[in-house]
Amino acid sequence: MPTRGGRGDFKRGDAMIRSELVMKLCSDFPDLTQREIESVVAALFDSITDQLATGGRVELRGFGAFSTRDRDARVGRNPRTGASVDVSAKRVPYFKPGKEMRERLNLGEVTAE
Secondary structure, three states, X not given: OOOHHHOOOOOOOOOOOHHHHHHHHHHHOOOOOHHHHHHHHHXXXXXXXXXXXXXXXXXXXXXXXXXXXXXXXXXXXXXXXXXXXXXXXXXXXXXXXXXXXXXXXXXXXXXXO
């Protein structure tokens, strides 16, 4: 699968962008058109975003759970000038990987138990 800059297959630490995800799914499901796959990917992302925007949670068994966390207002610093800046309270997205994902990511590592 070609990737950005002709790098070939992904290596550890590489990021996959949305268009590369669509191309990967196109090769995995040749009976679907690229337009159909793009629609499915867009619908999935939109559904997750809409649920989080209403304060909900999205749980995908074996993959993980998307939710939001509240961040309190605080005083930050402008890194360029060092001046104090008020940062308002906000909600931020949060992802907690599922057990199956954690196990799959750590297959080659030895755990100390």
